[in-house]
Amino acid sequence: MDDVQRLIKRHQSIGKISTAFIYGILVSVAMNFFWTPGHIYSSGITGLAQLVTTLTERHLAFTISTALGLFLLNVPLFILAWRKISHQFAVYTMITVFMASLMIKMLHPVHLTTDPIVCAIFGGAVNGFGTGLALRNGISTGGLDILGIVIRRKTGRSIGTINMMFNALIIIAAGFMYGWPYAFYSAIGLVVNARVMDMTYTRQQLMQVMIITDRPKTVIDSIQNHIRRGITIVHDAEGAYHHDNKTILFTVISQYEMNDLEEAMDEADNHAFVSISELYKVLGHFYEPKL
Structure with a gap:
């Protein structure tokens, strides 16, 4: 019986790590094929990492890449997940975010199009599918997911309001950095991302x-x-x-x-x-x- 349980756990671990790898590829495609060429910002910590990259490019002598920024910004959230959720959850989240950062770094941008509407829609769809797939297989993509779980466990309330406020700041930042039409395009991407994620991840429906x-x-x-x-x-x-x-x-x-x-x-x-x-x-x- 113990051997069977160990085999099941090993199979589940392989499945989660494989899903983390697939998620990494999908988010890197969204980032390098659509968001970066179209000047579109993502939601949550990924969008914040993009903003850090833009700010350091324009105002500092060095640039913090989106791949590096994504991982560094998640470090405090890894610690929160380790302490407040579970060690296993924290480890799989760290693997998932590391895969995403690695794939974004390794997969060089391909400028299929620079049309911001096309980039917003397709980038949002690809990332939404990847995020939904990860959540469906029991792993988190880091970022505000961790904060949402902790708040929900402590208060019984969702992180919806905080999430909307955070993403509103990202959209406003897109307007300041690239012009207000791009804030609108980024908002379209966020809506598409959320809809595709809901279609893929059905555990909370x-x-x-x-x-x-x-x-x-x-x-x-x-x-x-x-x-x-x-x-x-x-x-x-x-x-x-x-x-x-x-x-x-x-x-x-x-x-x-x-x-x-x-x-x-x-x-x-x-x-x-x-x-x-x-x-x-x-x-x-x-x-x-x-x-």
Whole structure:
């Protein structure tokens, strides 16, 4: 049993490191093929690293590259993650950011186009896919992700407001550095980045599930074997057509768990009526896997 667990952990580690490498390639493509040629700023710490590069190029005798700046700016956040989240999370985050910095440095810019709208859209899409892929595989890309997790654990609140304020400063900086049209282009890139990331990373997209079945125990056992979720049971429901007894089950899952739910229902009761709808917000405890 211990050998099996070690094998699983090793497989998971290889998967996460491989994902970190893929993320590094994708963010370097976004940076060197689109953002840099188009004078577009990214969001979060990556955008701040770009800003540091621009400022040092223009006002200092030396230049701090975006690759180096990205890693150095994340160092305090690595320490925060090590102390407040978990050692494993901090290590994988460090590997991911190092891969991104290395790939940005190694992959030389290719000027496919300098059209700022094209660069904003495609750069945002490529980076959003890379970030979503990393999050989906249980690794963080550093930056404000770490701060968001710490704040959420301490206060129960998201980092949304801080994130928006930080990115607003990046957009304003783009306006001062390259002209106000470029602030608008950078804002377009941020929106595209967020949308593609949401499409790729579905773990935080919550769904309410209502199941009407005449085999409640079998369904509950099957779901809880596939997914770690609580289920609320409503007994003595009645079908209007045949007037037979039914049980209604309610649960909340993430969209990431949708395939597991479908497998559980196929195994337990493929004749059950299942209704699934998107949720705007959940109050109270909702289990999230540890990072």
